[in-house]
Amino acid sequence: MSEHIVSPKLYILIFVTLMVFTGTTVYAATVDLNQYFAGLNVIVALVIATCKATLVVLFFMHAYYSTKRTQLIIIAGVFWLAIMLFMTLGDYASRPWDTH
């Protein structure tokens, strides 16, 4: 497999998109979204952050053009993180006796 070279045009396009997302997340934080749905502010902030992170991984870090083996490592890293987060939080959430 020959190396893929990402063009500066695409890099700049990604950068501009990331800036738009940053502006959006700052604006969204000033609006009370929790009145529509409890915790919506957090959800919106994290969804935007995840979109930004995905763009960085795919294009700045070239994961989109990487070999399948490298992509597997990336997915495994995120998957292990998900195990840690969801199993621990699930444990905390399902302990009615532990009311702090």
Place this chain on the structure above:
Amino acid sequence: MEQQKESATLGMWIFLATEILFFGGLFLTYTINRHTYAQVFAVSSRTIVLKWGAINTVVLIGSSLTMAMSVWSAQVGKKKLVTIFLILTLVLGTVFLGIKAVEYHDKYVEHHIPGLNFDMYYCIDNPSACDLSGKALEAEKAELEDLTDKVGGSVAVNAHSQLFFSLYFGMTGLHALHMIVGASLLIWLTKESFKGRFTPEYNTPVENIGLYWHFVDIVWIYLFPLLYLIDRH
């Protein structure tokens, strides 16, 4: 050569996978405590300055762009541009750390550093020391009094907000440490780049340190909303 390059990238990603879990543990701790002490964490979070966090986000994503451009320059054989973009990345990284230092200093002045002299009420007791006056002071007072009633006393407020600031300094501090390591690597890269070492055939160090730099950027992409943003409304 192609295979060598592929294994280097693969190895770098395995290292980054361990880094994901390293930071992941802190994010998990933050989530649990933030959920448990939501009201105190909200008020504590509002004392850090949104403007600095937002500027730093722009600066750091900008440095990711220049880092990516440096990789591109090496891939197409523009040796001078590699050096220029590496230096730009280093400058932006240093600006980020400088702004972080200003923020840490503000926290020091406001007695928001956990441990010695920590006091959430310091600013409303000594408004001139924190540049507080007029309506901002009244709002701050009202907010803290309201919080004290809800939580059940100033001891609890101080205890739980020290937890917030411990996590704030722990997470941003670990991130800043990664930035310092990254900046040191960039200095070495710049030195090598001056010698014209990076070419379309050999640019693995630029590519891999680039991966590290982007990873540190991603950590900040999550730290910014979690620490600065979600209690602003």
